[in-house]
């Protein structure tokens with residue numbers, strides 16, 4: 210019984226705190242070889258630019274299926290692989306990228 214309660218609490222905890230910090234870790238493990246966050250130029254765009262120019266929903270859509278989205282995003286070809294990420298991981302990474310820039314291009318007057 211005790212184990213079940215502890216398991217439930219920790220599962221809830223993961224959901225409550227599943228967030229930007231986790232997204233950062235997932236980014237380092239899955240995206241950082243191709244996407245920098247310090248203004249650098251790697252294979253893909255720096256995530257600060259992505260954060261400034263893209264909506265969270267679009268960032269998620271790209272992560273889920275780059276091939277389906279590359280034309281809509283303005284690319285001629287798709288080199289980014291579809292990564293085996295879980296739904297909650299996609300959510301956390303998108304939250305992390307979204308948090309990098311609080312001012313967005315669509316806020317410009």
Ligand code: HEC
Pocket residue numbers: 236239240241242243244252253254258259262263267268271272275279282284286287288289290292302
């Ligand atoms: C093997 C290198 C590689 C990895 C790993 C990679 N990407 Fe990409 N990504 C690219 C490239 C290259 C593009 C440019 C478009 C294309 O080729 O699909 C891109 C484009 C994108 C875009 C669209 C950017 C824009 O605004 O135009 C997003 C969002 C994105 N990647 C997110 C991610 C996330 C999140 C991860 C990690 C979960 C990741 N990528 C992992 C190479 C990569």
